[in-house]
Amino acid sequence: MRAITISLIACVLLFLSGCQNGAQQRTLIDQVQRLTDEKMQLQKQLDQTNSEKELLEQQVKVLSGLPAEVKGTSIYDLQSVKITKYTNLYDKNEDGKKEKLIVYIQPMDQDGDIIKAAGSVEVELWDLNKPGQEALLGKWSTGPAELHKLWFTSFMRINYRLTLDVAEKAQQCKEPLTVKVHFTDYLTGKVFKEQAVIRP
Secondary structure, eight states: OHHHHHHHHHHHHHHHHHHHHHHHHHHHHHHHHHHHHHHHHHHHHHHHHHHHHHHHHHHHHHHHTSOGGGSGGGTOOEEEEEEOTTOEEEOSSOSSOOOEEEEEEEEEETTSOBOOOOEEEEEEEEOTTSOGGGGEEEEEEEOHHHHHTTEEEOSSOEEEEEEEEOOHHHHTOOSOEEEEEEEEETTTOOEEEEEEEEOO
């Protein structure tokens, strides 16, 4: 009887040991999979960064080889950035809440023509009726690679169109808000500032 009991205890211990090893193996497999996924994501980011770097290097090479009389502002002369009247808060999913801020930006040259100027954009949404730090409702940055994809043309409009998620505190605003835009022109390095009042 004692020998049977000892045998049963030994079997139970072996079974539990096997379960623990199985659980540890499962945990290790999960960790390996997570690390593999993270590595793939980092590789994609690195590839995108290298691609953008190569593009900028090509631009520098081309610009450095141009004659002095056609460099800089002779190629195009970005003079201003306009925020169009269609800029406002929108209820895109029709749930009664205006969860998106859509900003329409038109870079303008010396002749008043709209041009697809390469650059980066910072957008700020302000409620100037609120005190201090509460006045800034949101801030977003868009780099040149992403901005390039946001060029939008139609029969009536030619512009960059930025669709931004607004904070909860901006969704129920009834009073006029202020949109501020900082556009950095990547050809000349100039920063153009513009602001407009929107009425949700």
